Amino acid sequence: MLAVGVPSGHEGMKQLTGKALSDFLERDEHPPRDVVFVLQDVEDPVNVGAAFRIADACGAREIVLSGTSPCPPHPTIAGIGRGTHRRVAWHYTRTAGEGIQSYRDRGFRAYALEVTAESLPYPSITYPAKLCLVVGSEYHGVTKRTLAACDAALYIPMYGKIGSLNVHVALAVVAFHILHTQAPA
Amino acid sequence: MLAVGVPSGHEGMKQLTGKALSDFLERDEHPPRDVVFVLQDVEDPVNVGAAFRIADACGAREIVLSGTSPCPPHPTIAGIGRGTHRRVAWHYTRTAGEGIQSYRDRGFRAYALEVTAESLPYPSITYPAKLCLVVGSEYHGVTKRTLAACDAALYIPMYGKIGSLNVHVALAVVAFHILHTQAPA
Numbered sequence: 202m203l204a205v206g207v208p209s210g211h212e213g214m215k216q217l218t219g220k221a222l223s224d225f226l227e228r229d230e231h232p233p234r235d236v237v238f239v240l241q242d243v244e245d246p247v248n249v250g251a252a253f254r255i256a257d258a259c260g261a262r263e264i265v266l267s268g269t270s271p272c273p274p275h276p277t278i279a280g281i282g283r284g285t286h287r288r289v290a291w292h293y294t295r296t297a298g299e300g301i302q303s304y305r306d307r308g309f310r311a312y313a314l315e316v317t318a319e320s321l322p323y324p325s326i327t328y329p330a331k332l333c334l335v336v337g338s339e340y341h342g343v344t345k346r347t348l349a350a351c352d353a354a355l356y357i358p359m360y361g362k363i364g365s366l367n368v369h370v371a372l373a374v375v376a377f378h379i380l381h382t383q384a385p386a
Numbered sequence: 387m388l389a390v391g392v393p394s395g396h397e398g399m400k401q402l403t404g405k406a407l408s409d410f411l412e413r414d415e416h417p418p419r420d421v422v423f424v425l426q427d428v429e430d431p432v433n434v435g436a437a438f439r440i441a442d443a444c445g446a447r448e449i450v451l452s453g454t455s456p457c458p459p460h461p462t463i464a465g466i467g468r469g470t471h472r473r474v475a476w477h478y479t480r481t482a483g484e485g486i487q488s489y490r491d492r493g494f495r496a497y498a499l500e501v502t503a504e505s506l507p508y509p510s511i512t513y514p515a516k517l518c519l520v521v522g523s524e525y526h527g528v529t530k531r532t533l534a535a536c537d538a539a540l541y542i543p544m545y546g547k548i549g550s551l552n553v554h555v556a557l558a559v560v561a562f563h564i565l566h567t568q569a570p571a
Contacts, residue, residue: 214502214539216527222501222549229507229543255555257546283548316407317399322414324566342401354399357562358414361442363468364407370440370558373551377542377559381509382567 231260232380235331237304239311241297241347242268242338243368250281251369252336257285259376264291265300269338297335298350304333311335311351314371315343316364320356323375330385334376336368416445417565420516422489424496426482426532427453427523428553435466436554437521442470444561449476450485454523482520483535489518496520496536499556500528501549505541508560515570519561521553 217225238256243249249271256264266272272293273279273286294300301311311333312326335351337343348354357371366374402410423441428434434456441449451457457478458464458471479485486496496518497511520536522528533539542551542559551559 214498214500214504214533215530216522216533217501217503221503225501225503225505226541226544226549229545231545251552251555254548254552257548258542258544258551260545285546285548288547313399315399316402316410318402318406318410319399320410322566337401345398345400348399348401356411357443358566359411359443360414360416360445361470362473363439363442363470364411366443366558367436367439370436370555373555374558374562378563378567381507381543382563 233330233385234380235309236261236376236379237263237265237309237333238372238376239265239297239300239333239335240267240270241335241343242341243270243336245339246271246275246277247281248339248367248369249275250278252372253278253282253285253289255369255373255376256289259380261289261376264289265294265297266291267294267297267300297347301333301335301347301350309333313337313343313348313351313354314356314375315348315354316356317348317354320354322358323355323378324382326353326355327383327386328379332379334372336372339368418515418570419565420494421446421561421564422448422450422494422518423557423561424450424482424485424518424520425452425455426520426528428455428521430524431456431460431462432466433524433552433554434460435463437557438463438467438470438474440554440558440561441474444565446474446561449474450479450482451476452479452482452485482532486518486520486532486535494518498522498528498533498536498539499541499560500533500539501541502533502539505539507543508540508563511538511540512568512571513564517564519557521557524553
């Protein structure tokens, strides 16, 4: 940890772009986490495209699209996702539960991002190395059926009046927390 | 910390809505952090609206809009932000540096979210209780002039090909990390 107040020598700072940017980012090794995103009835292609871009940034293993979620090829998914649907693996299952179960059979744990009476604050958990993060519809959230296929539900403590975040924002907050805040259990 | 593998008793889980949702979320006290968002030339009203919704969820003190950033009232800011521009304090400054300096004069530290050769990974820092998070234009990032007004620059380690996140996603990842991962220095 760096102490607060380290002189930053910031006078000459400037944004890196192009090869300097990619060289800089390549210095960080991917954390030992195998993360899968499961989208249950995420209907807005903006959210699906954003999930692809976040999955690319996280080095996620795969996106499982399910139910009424739109799939590539789709112009909005391609645009918002900056073409990452061509790089990030994905497949479609009719129900989210099918996709979750196939990963649980391979040793993954599944965590739904949903506020239920039993949901745990996402920073309170020690996450395993292999996990699915499950998000639900913009309109009705993660269904009871999908929740029943998961190991646990998580929530993001919030302090405002709206009581929710956009689905891709919630996914990014929890995914980067898991990648960057602790070693796997 | 909860151990992995705690029985979840998840069979009956279901999404909370309405008053049950707000009662549930109100149990969490706001962490002892005073956070301000500074938007330098964030031109897409979708990103500005998203920043308002994230600021509401974070219990942020204020949003400083600057340069070419659109301000409320704006239909897209209202829609994407779910009306949070009416709840979250904001003001406009011509340059981001002015807004940053006024907070630094009041004891806040300012962190730019930008990849520069001197940027520090955001999880490596012990953050103070009072801080500004500064994000830049979708097109040219945080300018040298704005960077020079900040105490340090942060970056989010990423493992894909795109090398950036949408500006409001980056803001949410770092803001929630600061709220939820450590006590203030």
